[in-house]
Structure formats: C-alpha cells, structure tokens
Amino acid sequence: MQVDISEFGDDTAKELGRILRYWGGNLQHITFEPGQEQAIYDSAYREVGRLAVEDS
C-alpha cells in the first residue's frame, strides 16, 4: 500500500488510521494475485494512493 500523506497535515495519524482500517478490513474480498490494484481515497474523497498486489 502506498499513500501520499503530504496533504494530511496535522491529521496524518487519524487519516492514515482510517484508511488502514477501511481498506485493511476489506482485504477478505481480494484475491492475492499480482496485478490486483485498488485506488485509496482519503476522507475528502481525494485519491491519495494505491493498494496493489505485486511480485516481490
């Protein structure tokens, strides 16, 4: 998971926590195969990163 935290300011911990809980909580719906990818949005509905399954 890559998240751009530059816009979060003082709310970085809260905003990142919300993102991790929401997208992390929905991981059971993902098949872990390379190429799977989702956009990550913050509370203001701005795209701030990607959740991707990649080959190591």
Next chain:
Amino acid sequence: MNVKTGLGLLLLAASAGQLLAPRRVFDDPERLFGLPVVPVFVLGAGTTLFTVGVILLGEGVCQRFGAPSLAGMVIDDPVRLPWLLLGGVTAGVVLELSAQWLGRLWFYPYWTPWFYGLIVLPGFAFYWLSIVASYLAAKAVLDAVARPGPRVSITPAVPLLLGALTLLTSLTCTILWYARRGFSLAPTHPVPAAPPFFLIAAALTGAALLAQGLLLRRRLCSPAGAVRHGYWVPGAAVLLASVVLSVVMEILNTAHHHWAYAHFPGPAVAGVPVLVFVAWPVQYLIFLLVPSLVVPGLADLLWRPTPGRDAAGRPGTATAAATAADSAS
C-alpha cells in the same frame, strides 16, 4: 446466492407468519401485569425474524459485491460491537424523543409502559442494525453500477448553522406548545392532540443537517462530503433502502398494527399515511448520520466508496476479485 442471502430471505418469509395469526388472538387477549402476552409474543417474534432476516440479507448482498459490512467491522475488532449498539441507541433516542415523545406520531398499542421501558433501548439498537445493513446492501449494489454525478459545492458551515437553527427553532416552538397544554408521556396509547407535524419534521431534518455539518467540520466522510466530489451513491442508497424496507415493513404492519400512526396529516394508502413513506428517508438519515458522530470508524463504513470503486463510483480492478471470492465462499 450465498448462505447469508438465502437464510435472510428464509427468515423474511418466516416473519410473514404473523399474518396467519387469527384476529381473535389480538381482540381479547389474556394479560400478565397488563401485558397482552400472546399478541406481544407473536408480533415480537415476527419483528425479530424480520430484523435478523434483513441483517443477514444485507450481509449476504455486501459479501456478493465485495463491500464492507457491519459483521466485517465487528469481526475485525469485536470492541466495536458495544460501540455500534451505543450508536443505535443514540439514534433511537433522537428519533423516539422527537417523533414519539414530542411528536406523538406513533404508539405501541399492545405494549404497557413498563414493557416499553424495558424494550425501547435494546429494541432500537437491534432495529438500527437492520437499517444499517439494508443501507450498506443498497450502497454495495449501487456502487457496482453507479456512474459519477455532478459535483456540488457545499460550504461546511451551511448545514451546521441551518441544522442548528432549524432544530433549535422547532424544539422551542414544540416546547412552547406543551407549555400551554401540558406534557404527558404516551408511548402506548393514542392522545387527541399533538404539536403540528411540520415542527417535528423540521426538528428531525434539523438534527440530520446538524449531524451532517458536524461530520464535515470533523473532516469525516459524509453524504454531503461525497456529493461535493460527484459521489452520489450514499444519498441514492438511503432512498433505495428506505423505499424497499418501508413498503415491506409497513405492509406487514397493517395486519395487526405492532405500531400505529397518529397525527400524520394528508392522505393514507392501505391505512398508512403517505407522509410515513416520505419520512422514511429522514429516519434513515438520522439513523446513519447521528451514530457516524458517535461510533469510531462508522463514518468510513457508511460513506466511503466500496474499495475497488473510485471516489465517483467508477469500478476499479477489485470487482472481479470480489466476485471470485464470493463464488469461492
């Protein structure tokens, strides 16, 4: 169809069993401490089956569409269950206090005051779970098909100030109405007079606007925050869920009147005031917005796009994965 969906539909069908209870069961029932035991049991069992059915059906739909659900939230962190129930109680208190205590818009004809005191808070917490589950199911479906809508500019202070002003004014007028006529609690029987309907409707709308404004102020996800970015699914899901659930619940209730309406102006359809159906989306908004302020993480669950959808509702790459995961379960 997954197991949860099938079981949910089965329980919903079973809840209609209350329609088979003969009229004589309700006409002159035996009473225990004033409570008509058999009618309360029949209607309570029907309502319980219906509520659990809606929750399971909602969970099944969310699973089918790979969307977050209440069960997922609780399984991830069981500490959230008491928080969720507290959220349901809070929303129930806001609704019951405004529309029943002050508005006298409905009453529970088979209940006694002591039974009402026992059941009203846990009952609302339980009922609230079904409202949220139905909303999340509608949102999951709409997230899968919706296209982005127009962006709307909303200044965060507007819903906050408008809501506070509307709520304060309508509550003040309602309290003045009772100051002239006297107040008595009447949750189990009809009373001849009630404050004008529009005052209660304004109080509930004001409470919803105020909660929305507070969500924007706290920089949490919310329906107004969503439409600012062209994501209209939350509002549409409120409408879809409230229309479907209101029609089914109100039709079931016309048989034996587990709850009965009073002081709704305007025409009625099949014995149900038309304004009841109009008020259902407002009930949903109260039930979703107020707890969003109380329960940690709930605003994200209710108002964010389903992962794999973008902020305007367009599909990402997770849809196929979700479908595959659903088929496998």
